[in-house]
Amino acid sequence: MRIWIDLANSPHVPFFRALAKEFKKRGHEVEVTARDFAETVQLAQAAGFTPEVISGHGGRELAGKAGNLVRRAWALRGWAHSRAFDLAVSHNSYSQILAARALRLRSVTLMDYEHQPANHLAFRFAARIIVPQAFPEAALARYGAHRSKVKRYNGTKEDVYLADFKPDPSFEDELRDLGIGREEVLVVVRPPARDALYHRFENELFDELMERLSKHPLAKVILLPRNDSQRAMYGERANAKLILPEHALDGPNLIASCDLVVSAGGTMNREAAALGVPAATIYAGEWAAVDEELVHEGRLRRISTQDDLQSLPIEKKAPAQPRRALDVRKEVTDLILEG
Numbered sequence: 001m002r003i004w005i006d007l008a009n010s011p012h013v014p015f016f017r018a019l020a021k022e023f024k025k026r027g028h029e030v031e032v033t034a035r036d037f038a039e040t041v042q043l044a045q046a047a048g049f050t051p052e053v054i055s056g057h058g059g060r061e062l063a064g065k066a067g068n069l070v071r072r073a074w075a076l077r078g079w080a081h082s083r084a085f086d087l088a089v090s091h092n093s094y095s096q097i098l099a100a101r102a103l104r105l106r107s108v109t110l111m112d113y114e115h116q117p118a119n120h121l122a123f124r125f126a127a128r129i130i131v132p133q134a135f136p137e138a139a140l141a142r143y144g145a146h147r148s149k150v151k152r153y154n155g156t157k158e159d160v161y162l163a164d165f166k167p168d169p170s171f172e173d174e175l176r177d178l179g180i181g182r183e184e185v186l187v188v189v190r191p192p193a194r195d196a197l198y199h200r201f202e203n204e205l206f207d208e209l210m211e212r213l214s215k216h217p218l219a220k221v222i223l224l225p226r227n228d229s230q231r232a233m234y235g236e237r238a239n240a241k242l243i244l245p246e247h248a249l250d251g252p253n254l255i256a257s258c259d260l261v262v263s264a265g266g267t268m269n270r271e272a273a274a275l276g277v278p279a280a281t282i283y284a285g286e287w288a289a290v291d292e293e294l295v296h297e298g299r300l301r302r303i304s305t306q307d308d309l310q311s312l313p314i315e316k317k318a319p320a321q322p323r324r325a326l327d328v329r330k331e332v333t334d335l336i337l338e339g
Contacts, residue, residue, distance in 0.1 A: 001086035001337075004105075006076070006096035007034040007051060011267040013043040014251065015091060018161035020049075022333040031083065033076060033096070038226055039248045046248065054079060055095070073098035080105070089336055091157070092122045101125045108336050112157055113266065114139035115286040123149075130335050132156055134289040151335045156290050158267065159325035160332055162252060162274040171253040178222070178243050185218045185314055188254060190263035191230055192284070203284045205309055206264050214241060216314050222254065224268075259317040262303070266291060273299035276320035280312055299323075 003023055005016050020030045034044050034051035044051045055072035076099035080088075088100040088107040098121075100107035109126040111119060114136055123129055123145035130151045131140070140150055172182075180186055189210070192203045213219050222243050225231040231244060238244050251271065255261055261272040261279040266288055272279035273294045280301040281291060294300035303309050 002029045002031070002084060004080060004083070004085040004088045004096075004100075005030060005032045006088070006090045006093040007032060007040050007044055007049075008037070008090060008093040008095070009035070010038045010040045010043055012091045012093075013040065013047050013049075014161045015157055016089075017047040017049070018329055019089075019333060019336070022329065023337070026333075026337070028337075031085070033079065035072065035093075035095075042248045043251075046250075052079060069094050069098070073102070077102050087336075092116070092118070094118055094121050097122050097125050110157065110332070110336075111135075112290050113288045115288070119143040119145075128336075130332065132290050134293050136289055153328060153331045153335060155323075155325040155328040156270050156274065156294075157332075158270040158274045159323060159328040161329070162271060162322075163324055163326045163328060165252050165256070165275065165322070167256040168250070168253050171250065171257055174249065175257060178245065179240060180220050180222075180243070183218070184220045185216070185260070185316055186258040187213055187219055187221050187260045187262060187314065188258045188268070189213070189221055189223045189261075190265055190268050191223070191226060191234070192264035193226055203264055203282065205284065205303060205306075206282050208306075209262060209282060209303070209309060210242075212309065213314070219314055222249075222258070256320070260312075260314065262312075269300055270294065273297075274323050274325070276322040278313070278317050282309075 005020060007013055007016060023030050032049045032051040033054050034041050036053050036056040041053055054075050072095035076095055080099060080103060085105055088096055088105050090096045090109055092109050092111045097107050097109060106127045108128045109122050110130045112132050120143050123143040128151060129145050129149050130153065133152050133154055192206055213221050220241055223234050225234055225244060235244055255272050255277055256275050258277065261268055261277060262282055263269045264282050269279045269281050280303050282303040291300060295302055303312060
């Protein structure tokens with residue numbers, strides 16, 4: 001088959017890098033498009049993709065998002081029209097799903113967050129919907145996903161690309177260049193996705209977390225901004241303890257090297273959980289069922305109160321205990337490719 005992958009956001013890159021290798025191993029051809037948003041294009045190129053970059057982000061306002069979604073869908077349709085694809089695959093790329101529908105091209109979407117309002121669009125128009133086992137049945141029904149479309153897999157999407165991960169020893173040189181020594185407590189932090197449709201509120205605890213980390217004698221923080229406005233805002237506060245890398249760092253190696261991950265989103269926390277690195281979520285919105293599972297497994301801490309924040313250990317980590325869910329990649333690949 002000729003398979004079209006659309007990368008709509010940075011976390012999609014390592015996920016589809018692993019899956020693209022599986023597709024090619026089975027004899028399929030792959031072409032890739034990407035949205036110019038966050039670090040998606042930079043990470044895609046670093047991962048070995050040569051994506052066709054089509055459109056960017058629609059901004060924070062709902063009207064801008066909707067208009068951009070339609071414009072990008074039209075542009076994707078024009079790009080894909082003469083390429084004779086057999087299958088379109090994404091992690092809820094709404095524009096790709098609409099473009100595929102217009103082209104009468106079979107589309108598969110994967111999703112792991114049941115509180116994303118735009119699931120209404122993706123779940124109705126995609127030909128197949130692939131979700132983790134933990135994804136609630138009621139949410140599928142609420143967003144219009146017909147049971148015949150839905151397939152489930154074990155684990156999390158992060159297991160697809162991290163189950164067999166091996167750290168690169170040379171990554172320590174990159175940390176040294178950033179001014180981070182072995183004896184220091186390295187905390188990797190991801191701010192809230194304030195421009196996202198599912199994030200329409202402030203998160204005061206995140207600001208208090210940053211204040212606590214700034215006062216810790218051994219902590220050094222690598223902050224990974226989600227967009228240019230966050231880079232500008234936190235860049236004004238950057239110093240020897242608060243570091244904003246100028247270029248995209250390899251995510252799995254960064255997480256494997258740090259002592260603690262604290263994110264106001266989901267993917268990076270689940271990456272840490274997969275790698276056995278201490279992780280805490282400071283997300284203030286509605287929780288995903290997959291994250292609730294990780295809390296129950298003891299692989300993720302929840303920060304929702306001042307007490308949670310003050311009791312969060314900021315210390316050198318114990319030896320990691322990765323999940324090593326080695327069967328998930330094959331399982332997801334099979335679900336995408338089956339007729």
